[in-house]
Amino acid sequence: MSSSGAPDVPAPNAPAPDVPARTAAALIGWVALSVVLPGAAHLRGGWWRTGALLLGSYLTTVVCLIAIFTGADAGLAGRALNWLTQMSLAAAVCGAAWFCLVIHSFLVLRPGTLPRGGQIVTGAVCGFLAVVVAAPFALAAQYLSVSQRTLDTVFTGDGANGQGRDPWAGRDRVNVLLLGGDWGEGRVGVRTDSINVASVDLRTGKALLLGLPRNLEHVPFPPGSPMALRFPYGFELPESRPGWREDLLFSVWQYADDHPELFGGRRHMGAETLKETIGYILGIRVDWYALVNIWGFAKIIDALGGLVLTVDRDIVFGKYDEGVVRAGTRRLSGAEALWYARSRTYSDDYNRMRRQRCVFGALLRQADPRAVLGRFTEIASVARRIVRTDIPRPMLEHLVPLAWKVKHAEVTSLQFVPPLISTAYPDWERIRLLAAKAVRQSVREPDGPSHPRLRPGPTPEPASGPIDEGCGAL
Incomplete structure (x- = not known):
C-alpha cells in the first residue's frame, strides 16, 4: 500500500513481483520454451506487452513462411539465387536476435531469486542454449555467403x-x-x-x-x-x-x-x-x-x-x-x-x-x-x-x-x-x-x-x- 492508502500499480511492462521462476528447472524450461515460442518466458515473468508482441510477431511470421513454402516450386528456388546476399544478412540478423532473445528470456525470469548455485547452473545452461539456437542461423549465413561467392566466381558469362x-x-x-x-x-x-x-x-x-x-x-x-x-x-x-x-x-x-x-x-x-x-x-x-x-x-x-x-x-x-x-x-x-x-x-x-x-x-x-x-x-x-x-x-x-x-x-x-x-x-x-x-x-x-x-x-x-x-x- 502507498502512504495514501491506494494499492501499488506496477508499470505496464514491469515484471510482476509474484511470478518468479521458483526453481532452476522451471527457469530452464521456460527459457527452452521461448526458443520455439518466443515471448513465453516474458509472459511468465510478467512482461505482458513484450511477450504478446514477440509471440504475435513470431506466429505471424510462421504462418507467412508456411504459406510461402506450401506454394513454393523450383521457380522460387531459382529466383532465390538472386537474393543470396540479402538472405545471408537476414540469417545473421535472425541468429543474433534469437541469441539475444534467449538471454533476455533468462533475465526476465529473475534468476537472482535462485540460490547462488542455481544461478550458476541456469546461467551456464541458458548461455549454451543461446549458442546452440544461434548456430544454425550462423551456418545458414555462411552457406549463403559461400554460395554467393561460388556463383559469382563460376558464372561470369x-x-x-x-x-x-x-x-x-x-x-x-x-x-x-x-x-x-x-x-x-x-x-x-x-x-x-x-x-x-x-x-x-x-x-x-x-x-x-x-x-x-x-x-x-x-x-x-x-x-x-x-x-x-x-x-x-x-x-x-x-x-x-x-x-x-x-x-x-x-x-x-x-x-x-x-x-x-x-x-x-x-x-x-x-x-x-x-x-x-x-x-x-x-x-x-x-x-x-x-x-x-x-x-x-x-x-x-x-x-x-x-x-x-x-x-x-x-x-x-x-x-x-x-x-x-x-x-x-x-x-x-x-x-x-x-x-x-x-x-x-x-x-x-x-x-x-x-x-x-x-x-x-x-x-x-x-x-x-x-x-x-x-x-x-x-x-x-x-x-x-x-x-x-x-x-x-x-x-x-x-x-x-x-x-x-x-x-x-x-x-x-x-x-x-x-x-x-x-x-x-x-x-x-x-x-x-x-x-x-x-x-x-x-x-x-x-x-x-x-x-x-x-x-x-x-x-x-x-x-x-x-x-x-x-x-x-x-
Missing part, C-alpha cells in the same frame, strides 16, 4: 539473356556443351577429353546426351569462320612427332587459344570455337559450355560420399599399369571413379565414353542433398577451382527449375562411336541426321505422337537409348 520476359527467346530446347578437361600444373593448355552435348526439352525436361569421340579426325568448321578459312578441308596438321596427332577434336580448343591471329588478335577463343564447331558437326545451336577439370572431379565425388557403380571387368590404370579398379558392384571413391571413367589401358576411347556415361548416370541418380549440405563448403571451394562456363549469372534463375525437370524426367544418350560412325573418316551428314532423329525421339510422349513441329527422320536406325544402357550388368 556476359549477356542480357535471363532478364526478359522470355529468357529462352521463344525456343523449345536448350543445348549445353559439357566438357571434361585436364588443365593444371604440369600440363600445357586444355585438352577436352570428354565431349557431350546435353540437349534439353524446355517443356518436359527430357534430356538427350549426345557424345562425340575425342579422336574425331578431319573436323569441319562452320563455313566462313576463321578456322574454316585456315582449314577448308577439315582440321589437319603435320604430325608433331611420328604417330603423334594434334589435329583431333580434343585439340580444337587449345589450337584456337594458341592462334589469336586467326581471330583478329582476340585471345581465349577456344571455348567459342569449340561451341561453334560442335554445333556445326551435330547440326544444332550450342548455347553455352561447362568445362570441368576431371582431376578435381574426384574431390567432388569424395565429398558426395562416393558413387555406387557396377564395374563389368577389371579396369587397369596407371603409368605402369600398377592400378586396378576391380570388377563388381560397390561404392567407388573419387579416385576410383575417375580412373574407371578415364582409363584406356587394354581398352579404347569408345569403351571409355561408355564408362563416362555410366558415371554421369550414377551422379544423376545418387546425388544426395544431405551429403551436399554436409560437405557444402568443401564442394563449393573445389567447384570454384575446377569449373569454367559462359552461362550468364542471370540465367541461373531459369536453369534451376529446368534442372529440377531434368532430375525427374527421362535422360537418353546417343554416342557417336564405331560402328555407328568412323572416327577416321566421319560421315558428317549421317551424324547430323542421327542427331536430329535422336532429338525427335527425346521429345516424343511415352504413348503419343512426335512433337507436332517435327517430322519423322530419314534414318531407320534406333537413334538413342537410356543413359545407363550398358551400365550395371555384370
Whole structure:
C-alpha cells in the first residue's frame, strides 16, 4: 500500500513481483520454451506487452513462411539465387536476435531469486542454449555467403539473356556443351577429353546426351569462320612427332587459344570455337559450355560420399599399369571413379565414353542433398577451382527449375562411336541426321505422337537409348 492508502500499480511492462521462476528447472524450461515460442518466458515473468508482441510477431511470421513454402516450386528456388546476399544478412540478423532473445528470456525470469548455485547452473545452461539456437542461423549465413561467392566466381558469362520476359527467346530446347578437361600444373593448355552435348526439352525436361569421340579426325568448321578459312578441308596438321596427332577434336580448343591471329588478335577463343564447331558437326545451336577439370572431379565425388557403380571387368590404370579398379558392384571413391571413367589401358576411347556415361548416370541418380549440405563448403571451394562456363549469372534463375525437370524426367544418350560412325573418316551428314532423329525421339510422349513441329527422320536406325544402357550388368 502507498502512504495514501491506494494499492501499488506496477508499470505496464514491469515484471510482476509474484511470478518468479521458483526453481532452476522451471527457469530452464521456460527459457527452452521461448526458443520455439518466443515471448513465453516474458509472459511468465510478467512482461505482458513484450511477450504478446514477440509471440504475435513470431506466429505471424510462421504462418507467412508456411504459406510461402506450401506454394513454393523450383521457380522460387531459382529466383532465390538472386537474393543470396540479402538472405545471408537476414540469417545473421535472425541468429543474433534469437541469441539475444534467449538471454533476455533468462533475465526476465529473475534468476537472482535462485540460490547462488542455481544461478550458476541456469546461467551456464541458458548461455549454451543461446549458442546452440544461434548456430544454425550462423551456418545458414555462411552457406549463403559461400554460395554467393561460388556463383559469382563460376558464372561470369556476359549477356542480357535471363532478364526478359522470355529468357529462352521463344525456343523449345536448350543445348549445353559439357566438357571434361585436364588443365593444371604440369600440363600445357586444355585438352577436352570428354565431349557431350546435353540437349534439353524446355517443356518436359527430357534430356538427350549426345557424345562425340575425342579422336574425331578431319573436323569441319562452320563455313566462313576463321578456322574454316585456315582449314577448308577439315582440321589437319603435320604430325608433331611420328604417330603423334594434334589435329583431333580434343585439340580444337587449345589450337584456337594458341592462334589469336586467326581471330583478329582476340585471345581465349577456344571455348567459342569449340561451341561453334560442335554445333556445326551435330547440326544444332550450342548455347553455352561447362568445362570441368576431371582431376578435381574426384574431390567432388569424395565429398558426395562416393558413387555406387557396377564395374563389368577389371579396369587397369596407371603409368605402369600398377592400378586396378576391380570388377563388381560397390561404392567407388573419387579416385576410383575417375580412373574407371578415364582409363584406356587394354581398352579404347569408345569403351571409355561408355564408362563416362555410366558415371554421369550414377551422379544423376545418387546425388544426395544431405551429403551436399554436409560437405557444402568443401564442394563449393573445389567447384570454384575446377569449373569454367559462359552461362550468364542471370540465367541461373531459369536453369534451376529446368534442372529440377531434368532430375525427374527421362535422360537418353546417343554416342557417336564405331560402328555407328568412323572416327577416321566421319560421315558428317549421317551424324547430323542421327542427331536430329535422336532429338525427335527425346521429345516424343511415352504413348503419343512426335512433337507436332517435327517430322519423322530419314534414318531407320534406333537413334538413342537410356543413359545407363550398358551400365550395371555384370
